[in-house]
Amino acid sequence: MSSDTSTPRTGVIETRSIDVVPLSERHGKVWHQGPFWFTGNFVLTTMVVGFTGPSLGLSIWWTVLAVVLGAGFGTFFMAFHANQGPTMGLAQMIQSRAQFGSRGAVVPFIATVFVYIGFLVFDTILVTQGIGVYSEATWFWYPIIIAVSIVIAVVGHDLLHFIQRWLTYALVAVFAIITVFAIVHFSQAPIDPAAAVATAGWSTSAFLIQFSLSAGYNISYSVYVSDYTRYLPVNASAPKLITSVYTGAGLSAIWLMSLGAILASYIPGADPIGTLREVGDMIVPGFGTVAVLVSVLALVSIMGVNAYGAMLTGASAIDGFKPVKPTVRMRVIALTIVGIITLVIALAIPENYVDSFNSFVGLMLYFLVPWSAVNLVDFYLVRRGRYALTDIVNPQHGVYGKWAWRGLASYALGFVAMIPFFSLSFYTGPIARALDGADFAFAVGLVVSGVSYYLFNRGRDTAAEEAAIARSQEVFGVWRR
Numbered sequence: 001m002s003s004d005t006s007t008p009r010t011g012v013i014e015t016r017s018i019d020v021v022p023l024s025e026r027h028g029k030v031w032h033q034g035p036f037w038f039t040g041n042f043v044l045t046t047m048v049v050g051f052t053g054p055s056l057g058l059s060i061w062w063t064v065l066a067v068v069l070g071a072g073f074g075t076f077f078m079a080f081h082a083n084q085g086p087t088m089g090l091a092q093m094i095q096s097r098a099q100f101g102s103r104g105a106v107v108p109f110i111a112t113v114f115v116y117i118g119f120l121v122f123d124t125i126l127v128t129q130g131i132g133v134y135s136e137a138t139w140f141w142y143p144i145i146i147a148v149s150i151v152i153a154v155v156g157h158d159l160l161h162f163i164q165r166w167l168t169y170a171l172v173a174v175f176a177i178i179t180v181f182a183i184v185h186f187s188q189a190p191i192d193p194a195a196a197v198a199t200a201g202w203s204t205s206a207f208l209i210q211f212s213l214s215a216g217y218n219i220s221y222s223v224y225v226s227d228y229t230r231y232l233p234v235n236a237s238a239p240k241l242i243t244s245v246y247t248g249a250g251l252s253a254i255w256l257m258s259l260g261a262i263l264a265s266y267i268p269g270a271d272p273i274g275t276l277r278e279v280g281d282m283i284v285p286g287f288g289t290v291a292v293l294v295s296v297l298a299l300v301s302i303m304g305v306n307a308y309g310a311m312l313t314g315a316s317a318i319d320g321f322k323p324v325k326p327t328v329r330m331r332v333i334a335l336t337i338v339g340i341i342t343l344v345i346a347l348a349i350p351e352n353y354v355d356s357f358n359s360f361v362g363l364m365l366y367f368l369v370p371w372s373a374v375n376l377v378d379f380y381l382v383r384r385g386r387y388a389l390t391d392i393v394n395p396q397h398g399v400y401g402k403w404a405w406r407g408l409a410s411y412a413l414g415f416v417a418m419i420p421f422f423s424l425s426f427y428t429g430p431i432a433r434a435l436d437g438a439d440f441a442f443a444v445g446l447v448v449s450g451v452s453y454y455l456f457n458r459g460r461d462t463a464a465e466e467a468a469i470a471r472s473q474e475v476f477g478v479w480r481r
Contacts, residue, residue, distance in 0.1 A: 014156025017326040018316050020389050020476060021089040026233045028161070030240050033082065035168040036161055036228060037248035040305055041221070042171050042256055043298050044126050044272040045119065049217050049253075050260025051270060054196035056206035063261040066207050070214025071253040077372050077446075078222045079246035080380070085229025086236045087385045089476075090392065092226035092309075094316040096371065098387055099378045099407035099453070102320040102395030107411060109317040111367035112223045116310035118360050120146070120342040121349060123299045123306070129273045130296040142346050143339075145300065150335045152304030153311060154328075157231060160308065163301045167294075174294050178276070179259050181283050186266040197265040208438040209423065215442055216365025218253050222372045224309050310338045320395055320402075359425045362439070366422065369442050370414035373450035374407050382457045388468035390475050399468040406456040414449025418442075 016025070053063030084095060093112055096105040127145050128138055152159060191197055225245065232241070263279065264270040273292060280288025311334040315324050324330060379385060391398030421441035423432040432439060 012155060012159075013328055013331075014158065015328070016157075017331060018091055018094050018312055018319060018324070019326050019393055021230050022476065023089075023234060026086070026089075026231055028232050030232065030236050030244055032161060032165060033229065033241060033244040034248035036164040037221070037245050038252045039164040039167045039171060039298055040224075040302055041218070041249050041252040042168075042175070043123070043302050044130075044276070044295050045122055045299075046217065046253055046256040047260035047263075047272050047276075049213050050257035051264040052213055053206055053210040053261055054200060054264040056209060057196070057200055057203050058206040058210060059200040059202065060197060060261055060265045062202055062207055063210055063265075064258045066210035067214045067257040067261065068254055070211040071218050071250055071257065073211075074215035074218035075246050075250040075253065077376065078218050078225060078249060079242045080376055081222050081225040081372070082229045082241050082245040083238045084379055084385075085226035086232040086234050086241070088226070088387060088389065088392075089230050089234075090226065090389070091230060091312045091316070092223055093313045094319075094392065095226065095379075095387075096375060096407075097316075097320070097392050097395055097398075098383065098400050099374050099404060100411070101401045101404035101407070102398060104403040104408050105320060106317050107408065108368075108371040109313050111371065112313045113310055113317075115220055115223060115364050115368065116306045116313065117338070117341055117345065118364070119306045120149070120303055120310070120338070121346045122360070123303045124342060124346045125349070126272065127296050127299050127303075130292045130299070139347065142343055145303070146339045146342055146346075149300055149303035149307050150339045152301070153308040153335050154331055156308065156331075157228065160301070160304055161228065163304070167298055167301060170294050171298060174291050175255070175259070177283060177287075178279060178291055179255070182259065182262050182279055185279075185282065186262060189266070192266070192268060194268040195266050196268075200265060205436040205438045208435075208440070212365060212423075212439040212442055213362065214253065214257055216362060216368075217257075218249060219368055219372060219442070220364040221249060222368060222375075223313070224305065227309055227312060228305075307335055307338050307342075311335050314338070323396070362422075362424050365442050366415065366418055366445065369418070369445035370411040370449035373414060373446045374410050374453045377450045377453050378407075378457075381454055382460075386469055388465060388472040390472040391468050399465050406453060406460075410449045410453035410456060413452050414445040417448040418445040 050063065050067060053066060054060070058066070081092065084092070088095060093105070093109060096108050100107060124142055124145055128141050131141070152163070229241065260272070263275045267275050267278070276295065277288035277292050280291040311331060314334055314337070315326065315330065318324050388399055391400055395402070418441040420429040420431040421439065421444055422429040423437045423439040423441070428437060
């Protein structure tokens with residue numbers, strides 16, 4: 001891939017993809033990250049995560065506590081990836097070449113594309129349900145919805161920021177009304193004997209499952225973060241940036257998951273579309289439809305974000321084996337492939353997708369936790385933000401190599417260590433089974449992968465990398481740190 005930095009920002013369509021964003025093209029404000037990540041996380045799939053606790057017999061307030069602790073924990077790791085964008089000017093996953101090697105990075109790349117495609121599939125299903133499409137018409141509507149998200153992704157970074165920022169106002173206004181009404185109404189209404197709240201109480205395993213799903217859901221956003229911070233000026237305040245991302249993503253997750261817990265506790269067989277419409281119409285007839293339509297717009301927007309990320313990650317993976325020129329044509333081809341894969345899976349998945357979604361979130365946690373630990377330890381403790389950018393974007397003979405054993409071994413150790421703790425609908429590890437399905441896998445993976453990577457890098461010879469960094473600075477300039 002070419003390291004040329006002379007291409008100017010012109011036209012509507014973004015020209016950068018997996019190449020470095022030069023200093024001359026940096027723009028945007030740190031506070032924009034707050035509404036971007038608020039809207040990005042304020043989607044109906046987030047609400048579904050909050051259904052889990054009540055469905056397992058956990059009371060509303062224990063569920064809300066698990067959500068607050070889980071989302072707060074998961075968002076912590078996600079937010080600290082934000083600082084990598086302005087420091088390096090690179091999309092999130094291509095940075096993994098420094099830890100895993102240009103070809104070894106395909107390991108986390110595959111897991112990341114799985115996450116992007118998975119969210120695209122579930123969002124496509126929810127959007128069609130939101131606009132009232134019957135199952136026999138999905139073959140017509142799925143391609144249209146996916147195509148709209150792809151067009152947004154083709155235009156790219158600035159359009160995604162613009163849409164997310166302005167949708168925040170509509171989402172806050174609509175869901176503030178829904179949330180206040182739900183709290184007041186259900187606290188006073190007679191309890192339906194069939195509702196979860198009638199038999200809910202405390203369950204250690206349910207609490208830990210809700211905690212891990214809430215944490216895993218927000219940790220999954222780690223693979224996105226630098227994609228949308230890499231255009232910020234290089235001198236952007238790291239504490240303010242991390243705080244902005246944390247506040248936006250954390251607040252929206254806690255809000256919507258908690259609302260999901262309330263609705264699932266009082267409404268038997270709750271589903272995100274039907275339940276939201278039902279509660280909205282209790283306020284004013286027709287308001288439920290308004291709430292659903294606003295939610296659908298947010299879902300289509302986040303589909304654009306997912307398609308954009310899948311394109312960047314897929315191109316990075318291919319570029320590690322065969323150089324890819326980051327052109328608009330490449331973007332369109334890559335996004336079209338993403339759309340076709342999403343369509344095929346969406347048409348094949350069962351209509352009752354909630355169990356599939358919960359297992360998907362659990363798998364995200366297991367695959368992404370080791371990567372996040374390695375990536376963050378490398379950036380903050382090992383290399384401290386100093387990278388040879390030319391060797392990352394031109395990987396064929398770079399200083400980071402093709403297969404970096406330290407990152408790969410740390411990832412593998414963390415993943416293997418988690419297996420006995422797995423708690424999924426189709427597999428429960430022996431330790432998780434002994435704990436009645438309680439899930440501690442994420443904590444094990446974080447510690448094992450992070451500590452392993454740090455220890456493996458003690459005494460590492462840095463002379464060749466320092467020389468490569470000096471050469472890189474001649475091309476891209478002297479950046480922060």
